Amino acid sequence: MALVNWSELPKDLLGSVRRRLHLVDNIHFGAVCHSWYSVAPDKSYPPLPQLPWLMLPAKVGQEGKETRKFFNLLDKKVYQIKLPKEIRHSRCVGSSFGWLTIVDRFCRVLLMNPFSGAIIHLPPTETFPGILGVIRSESSGEIDHYKIRRYGLDRECSRSPGRLRVAFISKAIVTADPLVDNNYMVIAAGFSGLVFCKAGSDSWTQLDRTRTNSMKYCEDIIYFNGSLLVLDAHGSIEAWDVHDLSLRQPTVAAPPLKGFSVDLPRPYGNWFIKKRYLVESSGDLLQILLWFQDRLGSEPNPYISASCSVCRFVPSRKTWIEITSLNDRLLFLGSNCAISLSAEDFPECKKNSIYFAEYFWKGWLEDDPNVADHNLVAFDLEDRRFFKYSSIALQRIRPPLVWLVPSYM
Structure with a gap:
């Protein structure tokens, strides 16, 4: 032979x-x-399709390093990857198509592919609405602080890049993969309200700033069927046409969830909605509610248990219905991304489950046997209980965990 x-x-x-x-x-x-x-x-x-990896936060005292650890859910291993220097002292505010949206140590915004090392610099921070100017150090020439306008207070003040970075952007999304579509946009919610920039533009444009005095107004944003959807704390959704942003007027895409539209933080019984997420799954618009059970004033551990609800929007009826099955889908949710994948493609994961990039730490939910000793958990929608998907020891620190779909093209 x-x-x-x-x-x-x-x-x-x-x-x-x-x-x-x-x-x-x-x-x-x-x-x-x-x-x-x-x-x-x-x-x-x-x-x-690739199973997302989980980028772990830098440990306290190691924020200046150019390496980050990534948890691979497929083989249950942690990999340490050297990233571009821009990752040092940075904060991740978005994850789309394998790209991280990063606010770096000087509060500049950029896109980074951690697996290829590619970087796309976005327009200067001083072009954000509400940023009045930038002051640089005479000795180094680096940004020393920003002059900003405090919305609602009608006054000017100064913020260091490190202090501004914490609340500068709560979440950012990219409308298309920059490697595939040159007409992508980056849309962000945060300090300046809703802002966007198109590929190749040299400045950020304001979309809406009417309700930025309450950060709870913007609970989540996603790009869905050509529109930017903005979820508020009561479950209502506004839609912005990103193909004609000159209109600058949103439409009501979905009403509040009936039966769930409580005024936070007032408990619903002794349960309240801790967090809401939006996700597109097989063409459907889903709203996921993360519930916590209040201990009714007991300290220092105020919460007893946690649960999860999933609601699907029915366009023909203009209403939400609660569902008990994701069919063949898996959801991966975090503060800065929402991913839906086919369970058939990834038999290593438990179908009909929601994997959270959130913290569930011992002592916070100590009366719940399902989450008491878990750091990283998923929620089984059929059994209606949490289960551990990793035993990684994590600290209660910021920035948050990040789901990231590997992209190495």
Whole structure:
């Protein structure tokens, strides 16, 4: 039998194999030989859907390092990856199409692909509405502080980049993969209300600032069917047409959830909605409610238990209905992203479950046997209980955890 020269396999065959591999195996694939490596970056063979990784926050005292740890849910391992220097002392405020939206140490906004190392610099921070100017250090030339206008107070004040960065952007989304579509937009909610910038633009444009005096107004934002959807703390949703933003007027996309529209933080019984998420799943618009049970004034641990509800919007009836099954979908939710994937593609995960990039720490929900000793948990919608998906020891620190779909094109 003649020996096979694996380095001379047809390119189409190699490409077909390569696109079926997960990230770690794909890296090993490219390291076999030169011919295999030449196929790895070829965009003609886009990879199949990837299970998201979890970027872990930098530990206290290590925020200045250029490495971050990532948890791979597929093999339950933690990988340490060296990232561009811009990650130092930065805050991640969004995750879309494998790109992180980063606010760096000088409060500048950029897109970063942590697996390829690619960076896209976005318009200067001083072009944000509400930013009046920037003062630089005479010795280093670096940004020393920003002059800002406090909305609602009608006065000017100064903020260091580190202090401004904490509340500058609560969440940012990218409307398309910058590697695929040059017409992408970045939309952000935060200090300046709703703002956006188009690819290649040199400034940020204000979309809405009418209710930024209450950060609870903007509970979540997502890009759905060509529109920007903005969720408020009562479950109502406004829609902005991102293809004609000159209109600057939103429409009511969905009313509040009936039966769930409580005035936070007033408990619903002794349960209250801790957090709301929006996610698109198989063409449906879902609103996920994370419930906590109040201990009714007992300190220092105010919460007894936690639960989760999922509601689907029915456009024909203009209403929400609670659902008890995600069918074949898996949800991955966090403060800065929401991802829906097919459970059939990832048998390693428990179907009909919601994986949270949130903290559930011991002592906070100590009376709940399902979450008492768990740091990272998922919610089984069928059994209506939490279960642990990782035993990683985490600290109660910021910035938050981040789900990230590997993209290495």
